[in-house]
Amino acid sequence: MTNKTTNKDCVFCRMASGEIPVNKIYEDEKFFCFLDICPINPGHLLVIPKKHDDYIFELNDKEYLELMSKTKEIAKLLKSKLKPKRVGMAVEGFGVSHIHVHLVPINKSNELNQERKKMTEKELNKIAEKIKNG
Numbered sequence: 001m002t003n004k005t006t007n008k009d010c011v012f013c014r015m016a017s018g019e020i021p022v023n024k025i026y027e028d029e030k031f032f033c034f035l036d037i038c039p040i041n042p043g044h045l046l047v048i049p050k051k052h053d054d055y056i057f058e059l060n061d062k063e064y065l066e067l068m069s070k071t072k073e074i075a076k077l078l079k080s081k082l083k084p085k086r087v088g089m090a091v092e093g094f095g096v097s098h099i100h101v102h103l104v105p106i107n108k109s110n111e112l113n114q115e116r117k118k119m120t121e122k123e124l125n126k127i128a129e130k131i132k133n134g
Contacts, residue, residue, distance in 0.1 A: 007052040012098040016050050023128040026077075031070045035124050036102070038116045042127050043082045043105040047071045054097040071101045078103055081131045088112045 006013040014020045016032040025045055026033035036044040049067055053059060059067065075087040084105035090112055091101050104112055119127075 005051055007098070010052055010096070010098050012046075012048050012096055012100060013050075013052050016048065023124045025128060025131055026074055028070075030066065033074050035128055036116075037124065038118045040102075040104045040112060040114055040116050041084075041106065042119065042123070043078060043084075043131060044116075045074065045078060045103045045131075047074055047101040047103060049099055053099050055093065056091050056099050056101075059099070067099070067101070071103065075103050078105060078131060081134050082127075 006017065008014075011020065012032075015022045015034060016027075023035040023037075024032070025035065026047075030050055031047060032050055033045055033047045036046055047067070047070060049059075049063070051063075053063075056064065056067070071089065075089065078084075079087050082105045085107045086105075088104040088106040088111065089101060090104070091099075093099060106112065
């Protein structure tokens, strides 16, 4: 665990600070949520703590529970706006060394294991608008 507030070399820290543009879905003092540009399914989101840490199970209990609570809140929003049968969740953290929770709209078994597909900016903007404004 780095215990840094931000890491200037971390792409997710740079996204949360506004240095790198993303399709932001949600933001507050502690968390940032944005669309994955190469989603498993349209609406695939990443929820990150703004505080730079790289391994979820090294968070203290309070930080972990806050992250899971925020993730649950955003999953409910995703489900209500896009109407999937479920919202899948995955946390692995190998691609970017910054804690990130994947929330993926799913409608059948094993969808979390399917190939990811790059979306255009226009497609991402349309999905972002649907999630934010219904």
